[in-house]
Amino acid sequence: MNDELTGKVALVAGGTRGASRAIAVELGRRGAYVYVTGRTSRQHRSEVDRPETIEGTVERITEAGGRGVAVRVDHLDRDQVRALAERIDDEQGRLDILVDGLWGGDDYLGWGQPVWEHSLDASLRMIRLGIDSHIITSHHLLPLLIREPGGLVVEMTDGTAEINATFRAGTSLAFYVAKAAAHHLALAQAHELGEYGATAVAMTPGWLRSEAMLEGFGVTEENWRDALAKEPHFCISESPAFVGRAVASLAADPDRGRFAGQTLDSGQLAKIYDFDDVDGSRPDGWRYVREVQQAGKPADPTGYR
Known part of the structure; x- marks a missing residue:
């Protein structure tokens, strides 16, 4: 552990698994005290119905030398989110970093189905999970974050602003709207937070x-390259730790305000902050997607990791 973020308080909303779990671990590794929220605990499972838990994330933070606490919260329940904000205020009196990784909609994707064929309930559930939960969280937590200058808000998404400027074939409409909303949430919040010295x-x-x-x-993570036989373009994939290192590096950058309102990606920040993935490589995933995968070229990560 290093102490770049010592004294900082972070909330990783939706930190149960995936990118958000890794971000929580890396923030803790660098010294931040991390609140990890989500709907799946050891006592309760969410509709995602996977084994990862918020307590498991905190255990990984502890293993990395950091400190944190798991708090079960459904971020669509405004009373639960309000109570979370009050708890952080009572215990810490501040919030420096808010990472909004809330999602949990993968079971509703309906790939390739036009909106009139896709389940309306599934479409609306994705909107609730990917947009409403983020707005509810911002409403209750941002008053705490702006109390001290220098706060950071990270809205997690899937795809760069350039990629999401057009509709990706095979993507369901609701998924696209839910994920693309993060770009606009960041733009709006950058404007609203600017006068408070937050990014x-x-x-x-x-x-x-x-x-x-x-x-x-x-x-598994150890033999992931075996998946290339099924999907050759998986050669450009990255571990969750890579994006975790990206967000932690951004949080530790005193000049991060230069990125306000932008959509950033892990490969981009790896070049700026000079970090690698766990295998020592440096995948530039979205450049690969544009220049190789979407261009219809054979899978080859040469020059991209």
Whole structure:
């Protein structure tokens, strides 16, 4: 652990698994005290119905030398979010970093289905999970974050602003809208927070080797390259730790305000802050997607990691 973020208080909303879990760990590793929230605890599972828990994330923070606490919160329940804000205020009196990684909508995706064929309930649930929860969280937590200058808000998304400027074939309408909303949330929050000396950005990993993604391919982090036989472009994938290092590096940068309102990605920040993924490589995932995958070229990560 290093002490770059010692004295800082972070909330990682939706920190149960994936990118948000890794971000929580890396913030803790650098010295921040981390509140980890989500709907899945050891006593309760959310509709996602996966084994990862908020307590498991805090255990990883502890293993990394950091400190944190798990708080079960449904961020669509405004009373629970209000209570969370009051608890952080009572215990810490401040909030320096808010990472909004709330999602949990993968079971509703409906790939390739036009909106009139896709379940309306599923579409609206994705909007609730990907947009409403973020606005509720901002409403209750930002008054605490602006109490001291220098706060950071990170809205997690899927895809760069450039990628999401057009509709990706096969994506469901509601998923696209829910994820693309993060770019606009960051723009709006950057404007609203600017006078308080706070910074808001959107952040996307590349092709993430999340727990669910590895499970879907039938591989582990240790043998993930075996999945290339099924999906050759998976060669550009990155571990969750890569985006965790990206956000932690951004949080530790006193000049991070230069990124206000932008959508950032892990490969981009790796070049700026000079960090690597766990295997020593430096995947530039979204540049690869544009220049290789979307261009219809054979899978080849040469020059991209």
